[in-house]
Amino acid sequence: MRLHRSSAALALQSGTAALHLALILAGVGVQDEVLCPTFTFVASVNPILYQGAWPILIDSEPDTWNMCPQMLEAAIQNRLRRAKRPKALIIVHLYGQSAKMDELLAxxxxxxxxxxxxxxxxxGSTCKGKKLGTLGDMGIYSFNGNKIITTLSRGYAGAPTGE
Structure with a gap:
């Protein structure tokens, strides 16, 4: 995708399908755990369930409404104490506003x-000059009727490195 300078991209039926593919490519399978925000559309959680994995919901912070880094770390530590190791993290950027990517990525x-x-x-939103969706291992976008750019119902998955 030229706007985001992804070196590998794929158009899909929906943003949900893009999330599902991203989880498959991340190796998420049965009984794995995936960390995701509580304040999101159900499509962020459904693909986790499609994979037979467990969503671990992380609360939001009041200033960005995005995932709280402190609560994320507390949840990870809680899972590790229970001999569980989450496999993936879904970061949702709400309302055009970046999540606290430096902290979350660290x-x-x-x-x-x-x-x-x-x-x-x-x-089109950025974090420190970089387009959102290009900072993690994979970024997904949706073009559903309620999104910034609509095409009736389509999605996109891109990987910054092409891997």
């Missing part, structure tokens, strides 16, 4: 989580 790297950015509501 946690993801520290705990070796695949990062999927749901930028369906943030097409």
């Amino acid at each position: 946690l993801a790297r520290h705990y070796q989580l695949s990062v999927i950015e749901d930028a369906a509501e943030a097409l």
